[in-house]
Amino acid sequence: MQYHIEGMDCASCVGKIERALIRMPGVSGVQLNFATQKLELILASDAATDVKDIEKTIKCLGFGISALNGQQEKSSTDESQSAIENQRWWQTIKGKQVIGTGLLMSAAYMLSLIFPEYGAWGFIAAVAIGVLPFARKAFALALVGSPFSIEMLMSVAAIGALIIGEAEEAAAVVFLFSVGELLESIAADRARAGIRALSSLVPKTAILLDAQGKQRQVAATSLQVNDQVLVRPGDRVSADGVIIQGISSLDESPVTGESIPVAKTTGAEVFAGSINVDGVLQIRVEKTAADNTIARIIELVEQAQASKAPTARFIETFSHYYTPIVMAIAALVIIIPPLLMGAEWGIWLYRGLALLLIACPCALVLSTPAAIASGLAVGTRHGLLIKGGNVMELVGQVSTVAFDKTGTLTEGKPRVTDVIGFKTAHTAAEGHDKLLSLFASIDSVSSHPLARAIVDHAKAAKVVIPDASNAFATAGKAVHATVAGRSLAIGSPVYVAEKVMLPAEQQIQIEMLQNDGKTVSILFDEHTREALGLVALRDELREDAQQAIAQLNKMNVRSVMLTGDNSRTAKALASQLDIEWQAELLPEDKLRLLSEMQSNSKIAMIGDGINDAPALAAADIGIAMGSGTDVAIETADIALLKSRVMDVANLIALSRATMRNIHQNVIFALGLKGIFLITTVLGVTGLWIAVLADTGATVLVTLNALRLLRFKGVSSR
Numbered sequence: 001m002q003y004h005i006e007g008m009d010c011a012s013c014v015g016k017i018e019r020a021l022i023r024m025p026g027v028s029g030v031q032l033n034f035a036t037q038k039l040e041l042i043l044a045s046d047a048a049t050d051v052k053d054i055e056k057t058i059k060c061l062g063f064g065i066s067a068l069n070g071q072q073e074k075s076s077t078d079e080s081q082s083a084i085e086n087q088r089w090w091q092t093i094k095g096k097q098v099i100g101t102g103l104l105m106s107a108a109y110m111l112s113l114i115f116p117e118y119g120a121w122g123f124i125a126a127v128a129i130g131v132l133p134f135a136r137k138a139f140a141l142a143l144v145g146s147p148f149s150i151e152m153l154m155s156v157a158a159i160g161a162l163i164i165g166e167a168e169e170a171a172a173v174v175f176l177f178s179v180g181e182l183l184e185s186i187a188a189d190r191a192r193a194g195i196r197a198l199s200s201l202v203p204k205t206a207i208l209l210d211a212q213g214k215q216r217q218v219a220a221t222s223l224q225v226n227d228q229v230l231v232r233p234g235d236r237v238s239a240d241g242v243i244i245q246g247i248s249s250l251d252e253s254p255v256t257g258e259s260i261p262v263a264k265t266t267g268a269e270v271f272a273g274s275i276n277v278d279g280v281l282q283i284r285v286e287k288t289a290a291d292n293t294i295a296r297i298i299e300l301v302e303q304a305q306a307s308k309a310p311t312a313r314f315i316e317t318f319s320h321y322y323t324p325i326v327m328a329i330a331a332l333v334i335i336i337p338p339l340l341m342g343a344e345w346g347i348w349l350y351r352g353l354a355l356l357l358i359a360c361p362c363a364l365v366l367s368t369p370a371a372i373a374s375g376l377a378v379g380t381r382h383g384l385l386i387k388g389g390n391v392m393e394l395v396g397q398v399s400t401v402a403f404d405k406t407g408t409l410t411e412g413k414p415r416v417t418d419v420i421g422f423k424t425a426h427t428a429a430e431g432h433d434k435l436l437s438l439f440a441s442i443d444s445v446s447s448h449p450l451a452r453a454i455v456d457h458a459k460a461a462k463v464v465i466p467d468a469s470n471a472f473a474t475a476g477k478a479v480h481a482t483v484a485g486r487s488l489a490i491g492s493p494v495y496v497a498e499k500v501m502l503p504a505e506q507q508i509q510i511e512m513l514q515n516d517g518k519t520v521s522i523l524f525d526e527h528t529r530e531a532l533g534l535v536a537l538r539d540e541l542r543e544d545a546q547q548a549i550a551q552l553n554k555m556n557v558r559s560v561m562l563t564g565d566n567s568r569t570a571k572a573l574a575s576q577l578d579i580e581w582q583a584e585l586l587p588e589d590k591l592r593l594l595s596e597m598q599s600n601s602k603i604a605m606i607g608d609g610i611n612d613a614p615a616l617a618a619a620d621i622g623i624a625m626g627s628g629t630d631v632a633i634e635t636a637d638i639a640l641l642k643s644r645v646m647d648v649a650n651l652i653a654l655s656r657a658t659m660r661n662i663h664q665n666v667i668f669a670l671g672l673k674g675i676f677l678i679t680t681v682l683g684v685t686g687l688w689i690a691v692l693a694d695t696g697a698t699v700l701v702t703l704n705a706l707r708l709l710r711f712k713g714v715s716s717r
Contacts (some may be wrong), residue, residue, distance in 0.1 A: 001051070002466045003039040005032065006064030013063070021146035022055055024049045024157040034382060038068070060140040062133065063216045073305055094182045101130040108171065123167035130174035130572075131158045147324075156327065164195040164353040180517050200466065203272065203294075206238035207231070209282065213614035221289040231281045237274045240287040242267065247477070248279030249302055249448065252564075253625060261449060263477065277448060278473060296587075330355045347683075355680050371665055374708035375658035382713055383626070383642035384651055391637040393662075394621050396655030397602045400649060401552060402594060403617070404607035405563035406670050408625050409577065410539040412608065414450055417518055418459040418536035424528070427433070435533045437463045439523055441462055444480040450521060451490075453537055480526070496522040510534065517572030541573060548645035549577050551714055555652060560597075562590050562605075606640075606648060623648065650713040672697040 008014065014032045017039070021030045023613045026047020031040045043049065058065045089095045094405065104126035112119020130678070131154075138151035154177045196684070203220045207230040215230060220238040223229065228244065231237055237250070242458060249261035252274045261277045264270060270283060272292035317670060334352035337343035372389040379386050383462035386392050403409050408668050419436050421429035440458035443451035445468060458465055468481035478491035489499075492511050496502065502510075510520050518536040549559050561581040568581035582593060591607075591614050597603050605612070605619035616622030616636045625638035625643045679685040 001041050001043055001054075002068040002559075003041075003054075003058075004066045004068055005039050005058065006066075007062060008037060015151070016061060016141060016146060016310060017058060017063065019146060020141075020634040021054065023145055024053065024057065027054070038348050038694045039065075048053075054679060057144065060136075061144070062137040062140070081106040089182065091498040092182075092359075094178065095132070097130065098178045098182050101126050101171070101178055104129065105171050105175055108168075112168075120165075120167045120199070122587060123171040124162065126171040127158055127162055127167060127174055129154055131173070132177055134174075134177065135159075160330075160353055160511045164350070184638040203236045205596040207235075223285050223289060224703065225285055225288065229283050229285060231270075231276045231283055232275055233278050233280065235276050237270050237272055237276065237283065239283070239284045239285045240270070240272050240292045241283040242269055244282050244284050246279050247474075248281050251275040251277055252451075259436070266531060267588055278446075326355075329677070329681075350682055351683065355677060361368060371658050371661040371705040371708060374661075374705045375654055375711075378709050379651070379654055382654075382711075383640065383644070383646065384647060385626075385641055386510065391621060392655055392658055394602065394655075395456045395604065395638070395651055396659050398557065398604040398621060398652060399601040400558045400560065400597055400603050402560045402562050402597070402603060402605045402619065403579075403645075404430075404588075404605075404612050404615075405561055405573065406539060406563055407608035408606055409545050409561060410541055412539060414453045414519065414537040415540050416454060416535055417538050417540070419533070420432045420509065420536075421533040422529040422531050424532065430533055433461070433463050435463065435523065436535070437465055438483055438488060439521070439535050440465045440488060440533070441470070441483045442488055442523070444468065445481060446473060446479045450537055452520065454521070454535055488523060488532075489526050491523050491525050493520055496524055499526075500524050500529050502531055506531060514568060515572065538569075542645050544644055544646040546577055548649055549579055551646065551649040552652075555649060557602075557649075557652060562593060584702035587612075587614045593617050594618050604648070607636075611688060623651070646714075653714045654711055656709060657711055661705060664704055668700045668704065673702075 005017065008017075017032055018030050021027050021041060026044035026049045027041055028044070028426075029040070029042040032038070041054075043054070046354055051131040054066050055095035090099060104122060108119055108122025108126060111122050124166075133149045133156040138155045141147070141149045141151065154173060158170040158173050161167070162171065162241045205217050206220045206223055208218045209216050209228040209230055223239050227239075229238055229241070233248070235661045243264055243266050245266060247263070247265045250264050250270060251261045252271060254658070264281075269286075269668070270281075272287075272289075273294045315501050330352045333355055334348050335350045338345045372392055375392050376386055376389075380393075386395075408414055419432050420437045421431065423429045436454075436458050440455045440463065443454045444465060455465070466483055468483050471479070471481040473479050474491075474495075477495045478489050480487070491499075493514075510522075513520050513534075513536045516538070518538040520534050520536050522536075523532045524530060537596070552559050559577075559579045561570065561574055561577070562585055563581070563583050564585050565583060570581050574581035582589075585593070590612070594603055594605060595618070596617055602620045604621040604623055605615045606623040606625070607613075607616055610623040612624075616624060621634040621638065623638045623640060626639050638651065640651075676685055
């Protein structure tokens with residue numbers, strides 16, 4: 001059986017639902033994916049448990065549920081889910097609850113100032129409205145085997161505060177807890193946005209060729225193996241397949257991360273999602289839409305997110321011990337003295353309830369979120385978009401950082417690095433500006449990324465670019481034009497070697513440039529069949545890349561470069577950075593390498609492309625460059641909005657500082673509570689001291705958390 005579950009805010013929600021279902025007779029094989037919100041289970045045919053019992057149990061726990069038993073039901077579910085996802089936070093149930101409780105608290109506070117005798121009623125109303133959904137959930141969890149949940153802890157604290165007349169304190173507890181739940185809900189939705197963004201990349205239509213060669217547009221999902229499709233320049237390839245006619249350059253960066261378009265001809269494999277740059281191609285479909293490259297990447301992302309071990313919130317885990325201990329102590333304080341020592345019931349009831357008030361989780365609940373909120377705020381100020389407290393906590397534990405190359409360690413744009421003229425049998429070598437002007441003249445008619453880079457370089461150098469005529473392209477190989485009466489062409493070294501006899505000296509020069517990770521384009525005269533010169537281009541390292549890798553080494557964090565680019569380019573850049581590297585990797589290769597590394601350490605993966613999405617999801621922490629694709633940013637746990645490599649080191653330093661702050665806050669909160677728990681039981685301190693203890697702990701925790709706002713980053717210290 002398959003269901004769609006709504007309302008899961010964190011990984012601990014998965015545990016609550018699974019524990020409840022496993023206890024039901026006849027239910028087995030329970031698997032719940034937090035990222036996709038998909039529940040799978042097996043229900044025995046002769047089980048006492050009915051389908052309605054399963055749905056009722058999940059609804060009682062506070063989650064929505066809908067069956068996925070067919071395409072119609074799935075479409076209906078997708079539509080309703082889409083409507084939910086398009087809601088702003090204040091339109092959600094949790095958002096309305098926070099706003100309503102906040103308004104009631106504000107009104108009660110104003111009322112208490114104007115009419116003190118009526119102020120308490122406003123706080124009581126706020127508590128009654130705010131605590132009801134949590135109390136119902138706590139009761140439902142208790143019935144299915146989780147009696148000491150954080151909802152139980154909060155509900156008991158709030159109701160206990162009401163009983164002893166501290167309605168204002170109770171309202172504050174409910175409001176703070178509601179805010180925390182809302183923030184988790186928002187963070188969970190952002191985490192799931194990655195898969196939705198990936199889905200939007202799947203080509204919707206394709207141009208199908210029939211047996212007579214006639215064209216008609218069809219849905220890409222309807223394509224079958226051995227169908228023939230037409231892919232025009234600028235189109236995305238709609239299915240994995242093989243070229244049966246045509247020559248072109250394909251931008252495969254969405255799939256492989258290769259920074260330069262790759263020339264493809266008849267018999268070459270192409271990937272769904274690749275972009276056809278210049279030629280017209282006919283492709284025979286090898287895989288259906290459900291198995292194409294983009295669909296496979298989506299599946300990898302879902303599997304990777306599902307495989308992450310659920311990390312329960314600190315307070316949730318602690319409450320399994322804290323809540324029953326505190327409640328047991330309070331009960332013993334109320335019952336034992338009157339029963340065994342004949343003490344007055346009123347006094348010990350007061351002390352027991354005061355003890356519950358001291359045990360109010362206000363400061364404890366704030367201990368982690370206050371530090372996390374400060375850390376997130378200072379991170380945002382530094383251009384670090386961190387998606388949630390769990391992410392902030394894990395970053396500081398990272399011991400290995402895996403970098404994509406293109407657009408991450410490099411700028412992601414080819415730039416001209418060398419302009420070299422060749423001496424020929426007829427003329428001396430062309431001057432720098434003259435040679436660059438000829439390159440730019442011919443390339444001005446091309447839309448190829450390398451051609452655009454050369455033209456932009458010529459314009460920046462203020463070189464006069466002559467007009468070209470009779471321009472045409474040999475798809476994936478060369479660009480031809482007539483400039484000042486000369487028939488010239490620009491091509492790759494492989495293509496030019498077929499047309500021109502290159503001297504050994506020039507061949508060595510070209511090979512040296514390629515060994516440096518540069519792409520070489522050669523200008524030659526088609527009439528004299530002589531090479532006139534070359535332009536070398538390379539996707540250059542970001543300015544701060546070397547400094548960032550060095551800083552990570554100082555922090556005892558290992559750095560590794562994983563790229564889909566060719567080995568020659570990867571080796572050249574890695575040698576500049578002094579970094580480990582692996583090249584020519586497909587998305588599944590990166591995933592495999594990450595899995596191997598994860599067996600020994602916490603891994604952070606940093607990328608910027610669609611092809612990086614599975615690796616970003618699979619790593620313990622996925623980090624996307626802000627200049628990258630929307631898919632990478634949505635899939636990742638963190639986005640570096642300023643696209644600085646140094647921000648990786650800043651991120652780890654911020655996380656470590658935040659975790660130190662959290663540990664200090666927990667000690668403050670629990671230390672004060674421990675002291676006053678003892679003094680209250682002994683009768684040394686009363687109710688007002690109990691309130692002061694809790695308030696004092698809250699103030700200390702908040703002030704300590706605010707210290708994080710002074711964080712400057714490792715690059716500034």
